[in-house]
Amino acid sequence: GIDNMNDYYDVDLKYARLGGLELFDKFTFARGDISDKFLVMKVFKEYKPHIVVNLAAHAGVRYSMENPDIYIRNNIMGFFNILEGCRHNPVDHLVYASSSSVYGSGKKVPFEESDFVDSPLSLYAASKRSNELMAYAYSHLYGIPSTGLRFFTVYGPMGRPDMVYFRFADEYFAGEPVRIFNNGGFEYDLYRDFTYIDDTVEGILRLLNNP
Numbered sequence: 001g002i003d004n005m006n007d008y009y010d011v012d013l014k015y016a017r018l019g020g021l022e023l024f025d026k027f028t029f030a031r032g033d034i035s036d037k038f039l040v041m042k043v044f045k046e047y048k049p050h051i052v053v054n055l056a057a058h059a060g061v062r063y064s065m066e067n068p069d070i071y072i073r074n075n076i077m078g079f080f081n082i083l084e085g086c087r088h089n090p091v092d093h094l095v096y097a098s099s100s101s102v103y104g105s106g107k108k109v110p111f112e113e114s115d116f117v118d119s120p121l122s123l124y125a126a127s128k129r130s131n132e133l134m135a136y137a138y139s140h141l142y143g144i145p146s147t148g149l150r151f152f153t154v155y156g157p158m159g160r161p162d163m164v165y166f167r168f169a170d171e172y173f174a175g176e177p178v179r180i181f182n183n184g185g186f187e188y189d190l191y192r193d194f195t196y197i198d199d200t201v202e203g204i205l206r207l208l209n210n211p
Contacts, residue, residue, distance in 0.1 A: 002043060002056065004033040008063075009161050017158050034078035044085035051208050054082050054096040057127070060162065061101060064124035075127035076134075083138045091144065093211040095204060098132055098148040100193070101125035109191075113150075145211030149203070156197030165194070 001021060005014050021027050028047070032039040034056050058064070058074040079096070086094050102117045102125055120126040135146040155165055171178045 044089040094146040099128040152193040
């Protein structure tokens with residue numbers, strides 16, 4: 001695994017997760033940033049992975065408007081380096097995290113993979129849509145089997161502390177009004193899909209050997 005262990009949120013939580021992974025005999029951790037191409041190529045060359053699961057990215061829609069440079073560096077340049085690693089060290093399958101944010105302001109529900117998704121509403125969404133297009137191009141040009149997963153608000157133990165469900169719970173139990181952004185319009189804004197972490201992991205595992 002590769003992670004830069006940045007302080008976007010509680011670093012202790014990140015190390016707690018890492019501690020759980022280190023219980024597995026075959027797990028190896030390299031602290032670093034996927035935007036460092038030298039590091040990424042070194043890891044590919046040394047470990048020669050057959051399957052790559054890229055979940056590394058800077059998350060958060062609002063934060064992307066305040067810190068755009070980070071999203072270009074991590075989400076686009078970092079993913080480019082992963083693709084280059086797969087290109088020069090052929091893999092059986094690349095599975096990567098896209099996002100439900102790519103659907104933008106689409107009014108048609110439920111969403112489908114075939115929906116038109118070229119109108120992102122944030123730089124974060126644009127970076128994830130860029131990942132999909134980059135992966136498609138590399139798959140076409142270099143024969144890299146790849147699958148992008150548009151996750152919908154993954155929740156569960158050890159989840160990111162800035163996720164809205166934590167705030168909803170805190171406000172509810174404190175007897176405070178539960179705040180909903182975007183004016184809380186009932187027609188569109190009060191419907192949200194959440195996916196439990198165990199279901200997300202199961203989905204990834206089922207895909208690994210099915211490029």
